[in-house]
Amino acid sequence: MKDVQSEKDLRHVPLKHVGVKELRWPVELRDKEKGTQHSVAKVSLAVDLPHDMRGTHMSRFVECLETMGPIGLHDMEAMLDQLKSKLQAQKAFLQLEFPYFITKAAPVSGRTCPMDIDCIYKAEKGEKFKLRVTAIIPMQTLCPCSKEISDYGAHNQRAWAKLEIEAVEMVWLEDLAAIADACASSPVYGLLKRPDEKFVTEHAYENPRFVEDAVREIALRLEMDKRITWYRAEVESQESIHNHNAFAVVEKRWK
Amino acid sequence: MKDVQSEKDLRHVPLKHVGVKELRWPVELRDKEKGTQHSVAKVSLAVDLPHDMRGTHMSRFVECLETMGPIGLHDMEAMLDQLKSKLQAQKAFLQLEFPYFITKAAPVSGRTCPMDIDCIYKAEKGEKFKLRVTAIIPMQTLCPCSKEISDYGAHNQRAWAKLEIEAVEMVWLEDLAAIADACASSPVYGLLKRPDEKFVTEHAYENPRFVEDAVREIALRLEMDKRITWYRAEVESQESIHNHNAFAVVEKRWK
Amino acid sequence: MKDVQSEKDLRHVPLKHVGVKELRWPVELRDKEKGTQHSVAKVSLAVDLPHDMRGTHMSRFVECLETMGPIGLHDMEAMLDQLKSKLQAQKAFLQLEFPYFITKAAPVSGRTCPMDIDCIYKAEKGEKFKLRVTAIIPMQTLCPCSKEISDYGAHNQRAWAKLEIEAVEMVWLEDLAAIADACASSPVYGLLKRPDEKFVTEHAYENPRFVEDAVREIALRLEMDKRITWYRAEVESQESIHNHNAFAVVEKRWK
Amino acid sequence: MKDVQSEKDLRHVPLKHVGVKELRWPVELRDKEKGTQHSVAKVSLAVDLPHDMRGTHMSRFVECLETMGPIGLHDMEAMLDQLKSKLQAQKAFLQLEFPYFITKAAPVSGRTCPMDIDCIYKAEKGEKFKLRVTAIIPMQTLCPCSKEISDYGAHNQRAWAKLEIEAVEMVWLEDLAAIADACASSPVYGLLKRPDEKFVTEHAYENPRFVEDAVREIALRLEMDKRITWYRAEVESQESIHNHNAFAVVEKRWK
DSSP: OOOGGGSBOOSOOOEEEEEEEEEEEEEEEEETTTEEEEEEEEEEEEEEEOTTBOOOOHHHHHHHHHTOOSBSHHHHHHHHHHHHHHHTOSOEEEEEEEEEEEEEEOTTTOOEEEEEEEEEEEEEESSSEEEEEEEEEEEEEEOHHHHHHSSSOOOEEEEEEEEEEEESSOOOHHHHHHHHHHHSSEEOOSOOOHHHHHHHHHHHHHSOOOHHHHHHHHHHHHHHOTTEEEEEEEEEEOOTTSSSEEEEEEEOOOO | OOOGGGSBOOSOOOEEEEEEEEEEEEEEEEETTTEEEEEEEEEEEEEEEOTTBOOOOHHHHHHHHHTOOSBSHHHHHHHHHHHHHHTTOSOEEEEEEEEEEEEEEOTTTOOEEEEEEEEEEEEEESSSEEEEEEEEEEEEEEOHHHHHHSSSOOOEEEEEEEEEEEESSOOOHHHHHHHHHHHSSEEOOSOOOHHHHHHHHHHHHHSOOOHHHHHHHHHHHHHHOTTEEEEEEEEEEOOTTSSSEEEEEEEOOOO | OOOGGGSBOOSOOOEEEEEEEEEEEEEEEEETTTEEEEEEEEEEEEEEEOTTBOOOOHHHHHHHHHTOOSBSHHHHHHHHHHHHHHTTOSOEEEEEEEEEEEEEEOTTTOOEEEEEEEEEEEEEESSSEEEEEEEEEEEEEEOHHHHHHSSSOOOEEEEEEEEEEEESSOOOHHHHHHHHHHHSSEEOOSOOOHHHHHHHHHHHHHSOOOHHHHHHHHHHHHHHOTTEEEEEEEEEEOOTTSSSEEEEEEEOOOO | OOOGGGSBOOSOOOEEEEEEEEEEEEEEEEETTTEEEEEEEEEEEEEEEOTTBOOOOHHHHHHHHHTOOSBSHHHHHHHHHHHHHHTTOSOEEEEEEEEEEEEEEOTTTOOEEEEEEEEEEEEEESSSEEEEEEEEEEEEEEOHHHHHHSSSOOOEEEEEEEEEEEESSOOOHHHHHHHHHHHSSEEOOSOOOHHHHHHHHHHHHHSOOOHHHHHHHHHHHHHHOTTEEEEEEEEEEOOTTSSSEEEEEEEOOOO
């Protein structure tokens, strides 16, 4: 059978990426506490394509994916090496988006419960391996202005912190979630009993945070971590007094 | 050209619905205050199909849609009559989902601003015309338990009321939004200045509402409206202490 | 601490459902081939609430969920019994939405690969246990009209069949997927090599199907399965000549 | 009332962006053919914030938005100037995402019908004004490999081209859509009669295009337009033989 993809292309347009997207796949992820955990990922796989090749061989991406075991920092790099070799490419790209579960203990009762965060591993390798880790962690923000100007109460809401980092070593998703929790008016939890709810309510009231405050606190902590070479942090809150969101972004200054 | 759709079908399976979906279309909607307003709708159009006809003529649905002027109660019925006639069907179905803007005045400053609600008009006509109107109105709920057990503060969050009704006369989307606003810990607004924010914060603190409370208050108001022959009301809150939602539903008992 | 939820309610409005929604949870699902498989579910849990009780105890829903092991027909019923008892309710509701992976073999090369389908288990128990299983299976449809009127080619597209059933015994998700595959112009696959792609292309061209055809074929197969007491089947195709979809629905006639 | 936002901030963390997001707003857009058209946009508005200011004044973003008339290139810049002045900022950001309707004529019958494309205007102004226009245009791709290796037929599917450009002059959304249409196996349409469907089917079969082909054709056309200073083009197809998508990306090389 003719291999149309391997035809010579005369248009002189190199492709930055060619591959597959929106592919769902069961994954096993390396986990700080328990070794590994299961999840379901949305996967993108791609390579670059030189100007003179007409097409890539799409089925090989899925074949590479089938060889993937538990996923951590080094496993991502091994996958990219395999993609480069199998697709005869100079550069390979791999992105995994997945929900990840962290076991959290309620602040008073100590009751533990899994809570989901959304994560993205985005990796590429040409000469060098590069991995960007994103974690989106739900939190509570309580408005300092509302607290200050009101005789009682203060509007608060579910918000989330989106932490994107590049690092020289593995930074666990659990570590990123802990940073977000420390910078919120209060962390959020999967399971709270009444004494926990009292604690969370009062703790949030004692720690009012604009999105501007929360994102700055996160930035201070990310700056101090010597493993992290680049970051972007965003806090977005589903304002409970509006039908739109407030947000604030910090991005690391390159030196 | 052969008309494959009109072939005889021998499988003896009548179809409840056949038509088009996920069609976006610019619409002009009848509006209580200003006559009409513009929006963009996601549209479904369908008819039933007798067991012995192989297919319908999909392009005719779009042709019908092209004749549609400003949309209110009577215009929906006229569209269904046209669909029945043009598709030679016993029953026709039409659904429009769209964002709708209501002008709201801030509670102290009186500053007005548009705020969006999500709406659905779902209509069918066999012998009789039937229209179900859905309005999803954002609101704030403040937790009575959190207020009661805490020394200060109370968790609150953005929530929404989903009101679905069937009525013998037109019930305006603006009327449904007013009902939801009256049953919330506080309405939400597009634009609030500081005196408004103080008012909203304190008002919510004075009116704590579980989702159970808010949906019951809505049910009491819908029960009293003699135009409304059926309803389903749901309140869902994006709990600010959890990463999941709480919800409560009332459905009218048939007499 | 005061139990605000347990207060007497004087509004005389019973609630149909009260509970939690949009809760993500790692699940283990009973699987026809391999015993069990892991996935991540979006969960709703609810009970009814009598007219004279103010609120439910939301944390208990999550506590029930924590006890859940591998999920099949009988496990769903056991969960509902536990919810009824723990929440002192007359009726309990449980819904799980999750991606599920089926191993499919390519038609010529025999290469196997997991492919995702979207599934919903929706159960309730008052007096009796009731379970509705939904499977959304991707497929290909090729237009009979386009084939008939064109000198060559025929437009085809990704479509999906949504099968909803109620049954007296467990009907496996794998069985529902097999029905959808048999009724498509062609099944779709996770991994195809070139001889497979030739087969799939020609097979689809030899089996043109309107959405009306595919849904009727599905209905005939569901009618013949004596375990199934009710069904609704829908086929929706992402028309490759339009930016909207075509769809057709059959619903079992009650005798 | 105390202005908490205006407090001095001592954390020395400047914010790249602070503002509002997920705000829906009715908009009037400048249109190549008809002057203007109505749509509904999802809006983000933001400014930068110096390291020593605690917060921004969120309500002013909405106040600026209220002054916005019909939207084109120059109107975006005027909005940014207003944001900078009203928020006393060095940089301002504005993003609008909206469906946009283009009237297309069917290829044989000439029947016209609106068809939706998704668009984004993303603008910023510090010293200089910068506007990135994105248009996502649905199209059909027919697989050259499938056609070549099969005795009859060829799989095809709905795809979309995502064109992102920066330009020194206004490039109309209609122009971007025309480029995408010219590079597809076939354009897609809102309304086709049978002779049109025959034409579209045969035309696609005569013009097989991988995503790699389609995106290269688009790149060639964007390269030739002297107004365009940067572009990124992506074609993504909802493969009708798989449950995942294929995609290809070209990005302009900076000189």
